[in-house]
Amino acid sequence: MQQSPQIDTTTASGRLIFGIFATLADFERELIRERTMAGLSAARARGRKGGRKFALTKAQVRLAQAAMANRDTSVAELCKELGVKPVTLYRYVGPGGELRSHGKRVLNP
Numbered sequence: 001m002q003q004s005p006q007i008d009t010t011t012a013s014g015r016l017i018f019g020i021f022a023t024l025a026d027f028e029r030e031l032i033r034e035r036t037m038a039g040l041s042a043a044r045a046r047g048r049k050g051g052r053k054f055a056l057t058k059a060q061v062r063l064a065q066a067a068m069a070n071r072d073t074s075v076a077e078l079c080k081e082l083g084v085k086p087v088t089l090y091r092y093v094g095p096g097g098e099l100r101s102h103g104k105r106v107l108n109p
Helices: 012-045 058-069 075-082 086-092 101-107
Strands: none
Touching: 058 075, 058 086, 058 101, 075 086, 086 101
């Protein structure tokens, strides 16, 4: 098995080599970041959007909003009907039927 040469960071030349490698790694990271940002902006210019899809549609959010405003609604039954868990439902609609952040983003893109 062949051993690679060790960099002795206690000497000036070792610290220089180590610093050069660190600078090259930083440069490479910045290049990757710039290319990624350019790709994302080009995709946005073509009309593409990134990110995860919403769990509920506009119609489902309106249904949940109306159902949650009614005090007789069972959250468990509503969740079963919508196919989501209570945490997800409450992320979109509050207990009184008011829209929350995800619900507002679905209805007002």
